[in-house]
Amino acid sequence: xxxxxxxxxxxxxxxxxxxxxxxxxxxxxxxxxxxxxxxxxxxxxxxxxxxxxxxxxxxxxxxxxxxxxxxxxxxxxxxxxxxxxxxxxxxxxxxxxxxxxxxxxxxxxxxxxxxxxxxxxxxxxxxxxxxxxxxxxxxxxxxxxxxxxxxxxxxxxxxxxxxxxxxxxxxxxxxxxxxxxxxxxxxxxxxxxxxxxxxxxxxxxxxxxxxxxxxxxxxxxxxxxxxxxxxxxxxxxxxxxxxxxxxxxxxxxxxxxxxxxxxxxxxxxxxxxxxxxxxxxxxxxxxxxxxxxxxxxxxxxxxxxxxxxxxxxxxxxxxxxxxx
Numbered sequence: 001x002x003x004x005x006x007x008x009x010x011x012x013x014x015x016x017x018x019x020x021x022x023x024x025x026x027x028x029x030x031x032x033x034x035x036x037x038x039x040x041x042x043x044x045x046x047x048x049x050x051x052x053x054x055x056x057x058x059x060x061x062x063x064x065x066x067x068x069x070x071x072x073x074x075x076x077x078x079x080x081x082x083x084x085x086x087x088x089x090x091x092x093x094x095x096x097x098x099x100x101x102x103x104x105x106x107x108x109x110x111x112x113x114x115x116x117x118x119x120x121x122x123x124x125x126x127x128x129x130x131x132x133x134x135x136x137x138x139x140x141x142x143x144x145x146x147x148x149x150x151x152x153x154x155x156x157x158x159x160x161x162x163x164x165x166x167x168x169x170x171x172x173x174x175x176x177x178x179x180x181x182x183x184x185x186x187x188x189x190x191x192x193x194x195x196x197x198x199x200x201x202x203x204x205x206x207x208x209x210x211x212x213x214x215x216x217x218x219x220x221x222x223x224x225x226x227x228x229x230x231x232x233x234x235x236x237x238x239x240x241x242x243x244x245x246x247x248x249x250x251x252x253x254x255x256x257x258x259x260x261x262x263x264x265x266x267x268x269x270x271x272x273x274x275x276x277x278x279x280x281x282x283x284x285x286x287x288x289x290x291x292x293x294x295x296x297x298x299x300x301x302x303x304x305x306x307x308x309x310x311x312x313x314x315x316x317x318x319x320x321x322x323x324x
Contacts, residue, residue, distance in 0.1 A: 004095035005303045008059045010050035013307035016062070018300070024099050026074035031100060033085060035068040036114035037297075038093040040306050040319040041122050041151075042240060047091060048307075056091050063093025064264075067108055067117030068323075076102050084108040086117045090264075093118075094303055096323050106278055109285035119151065119292040119318035121281065122263075127155035127213075128277050129263035130235045131163060135211045139164030144200055144209035144224065146216045148185065149176025151292065151318040152237060156213045157183045158290050165211070168203060170196050176316050179293055196220075200227040208254075211235065218242030225250040232256040293317030 001020040009015060026032060044062040046052035070083040079085070079102045086106040087098055108117040131137045143160040147153040148169035160167045161184030169185035171177045177188040189199040200209055208229040214221050215237035221244030224234060232254055246258055267274035284290045295316040298306045300323050309315045 002096035003300065004061045004092075005063075005300070006059050006061055007048045010048065010058075013045065013048065013304040013311075016048060016303060018303070021095075023097065026072060026099060028075040029101055030074050031070050031076050031079055031102065031105070032072035033066075033068045033087055033098050033100060033105070034071045035066045035087070035093070035096055035098055035323055037068070037118040037323065038063045038066040038095075038300075038321045039119035039122060040310055040315075040321065041065070042238060042310060044091075044094075045307050045311060054090060061092045061094050063091060063095070064089050065118055065120070065122045066093040066095075066098065067112075067114040068098075070105075071097075078102045079105060084114075084117075086121060088121060094300065094321060096300070106282065109282055111285055111288055112291070115294055115297055115320035115322060116292050119294055119320050120285065121278070123151040123292065123318065124155040124159070124281050124290060125277055126152050126237060126261065126263040127159045128281060129266055129273070130213060130237060130261040131156060131159055131211070133266065133273060133277075134259045134261055135213070135233045135235050137163045137165050137211050140166070141210035142166045142168065142200075142204055142207070142229070143211045143213065144168045144170070144196075144227070145180075145185070145213045146170050146196075146220050146224070147214075147240070148180040149173065149316050150215060151315070152215050153213070154180060154183055154293050154317050155290070157185050160211075160213070161185070162284070162289060168200060168209065172313065179316050183293070195223070197223045197227040204229070208232065213237060216241040217244045219244065222247070225254075225256070228254050228256055230255050234258045236260050294320050296320070297322050299323075 066087040143165040149171040168187045169180035170189045212234045217239030218241035296319045
């Protein structure tokens with residue numbers, strides 16, 4: 001019988017359980033995917049704790065992205081048995097198999113394995129939406145990427161460099177910064193060795209950053225407002241380091257904008273955005289221009305350890321669960 005990680009009560013990853021379940025019959029228009037890998041994302045951890053904006057009814061299975069093989073099709077068009085696909089979900093990815101529809105499938109890039117496919121669209125999709133749809137990064141601008149050792153941060157480094165920006169990457173260790181440099185970062189800043197606001201001013205000769213990519217929040221966001229150029233765009237990706245306060249006087253003086261980034265919700269409001277985004281990302285992937293950095297691949301039964309790697313900031317880039 002297939003297995004799934006199940007959340008029956010809200011709390012830490014250790015409270016989740018691995019359970020077997022009966023395979024559901026397909027109705028017309030549905031497909032069954034044998035899941036080979038699932039990506040770990042912070043929303044999974046927050047959702048299981050009841051701290052995310054989406055609160056599925058209990059019980060539910062965490063996980064917003066997976067990759068695998070189509071093994072059954074019931075009167076669904078555009079997909080066939082044997083197709084290698086990425087599966088987009090709101091939750092449900094930590095499992096051996098999933099029932100879905102072709103609208104939630106994307107062809108797995110030929111350059112990726114299953115784990116790379118399962119850790120691609122959430123991170124790179126968020127970075128794309130932030131830098132292109134919201135931040136409108138222009139060639140020659142200075143892009144400050146916080147949390148550049150994380151999955152979404154590394155994706156922002158890659159895409160920002162592709163867009164022609166000068167990329168300043170910040171992270172908490174030399175190991176993380178080395179990966180950021182390999183992905184295209186021009187300048188590297190360790191939080192614990194120099195205040196990043198001073199480093200940005202030094203690197204830019206006092207002008208400051210044009211765009212700030214911030215998945216951290218808290219004091220990092222608050223200090224970012226003190227090293228921005230005129231007309232800067234501060235992109236709010238998340239708040240892993242706490243919720244920051246926007247000082248309106250600093251924003252006014254610099255003519256700056258604070259922009260919330262919700263890549264998934266933007267597509268639900270405007271599906272055309274998603275079509276354009278996925279087309280661009282898959283083309284870049286096929287061309288070898290972008291690729292997730294996976295620091296850990298763990299079997300499905302190690303789900304709690306995998307989630308804890310993100311919580312404890314031990315991952316560099318992405319963490320994937322593998323099945324079979």
